[in-house]
Amino acid sequence: MSVITAIKSNYGKYLARGAGAAALYLVARDAHTYGKIQADINRKSKDAKAAQYFLDNTMTVDKPSMTKIKMQNGVYKFELSQQLRGFVNSAIGYFKGIGSMLVSDIIPLGLGLTSLFAKNKTLAKGSAWGLLAYGAYSFIKDGLGIGKTHDLTNSAGLDVAL
Numbered sequence: 001m002s003v004i005t006a007i008k009s010n011y012g013k014y015l016a017r018g019a020g021a022a023a024l025y026l027v028a029r030d031a032h033t034y035g036k037i038q039a040d041i042n043r044k045s046k047d048a049k050a051a052q053y054f055l056d057n058t059m060t061v062d063k064p065s066m067t068k069i070k071m072q073n074g075v076y077k078f079e080l081s082q083q084l085r086g087f088v089n090s091a092i093g094y095f096k097g098i099g100s101m102l103v104s105d106i107i108p109l110g111l112g113l114t115s116l117f118a119k120n121k122t123l124a125k126g127s128a129w130g131l132l133a134y135g136a137y138s139f140i141k142d143g144l145g146i147g148k149t150h151d152l153t154n155s156a157g158l159d160v161a162l
Helices: 003-009 012-061 066-081 084-104 107-116 122-145 150-153
Strands: none
Touching: 012 066, 012 084, 012 107, 012 122, 066 122, 084 107
């Protein structure tokens, strides 16, 4: 049996595997992008909260002591220049973003994994058909905007009928 004959007899299996790989790529790309966004947001918000806390600490002393004032100012300058908190908070935000996006895209993730790794040829093909149906639904809803609420235009009092 030649390679061409094997491909012709199993083309459905290979198409299902390709659809699963494509779905997993798209889900992973979205999760990575959202993870980067959340990493930046988490880092900046936590750094800002810490900077405000230590700045507020430098504003008052319980008794007039130059030693305490210099110590508070030194801690504040150290906190502004250190990078460890930002690195850790960035990593936490990244993994929170990835996790939330994977949960949000659980249907294409599950269908993609099933069509890519299913041992049963029928199950892989069924998952690929499910991916096709989900892709069509997503295109109609998100791409064309049919059935999607348009909060910005409706809140402005504009009548938008689709």
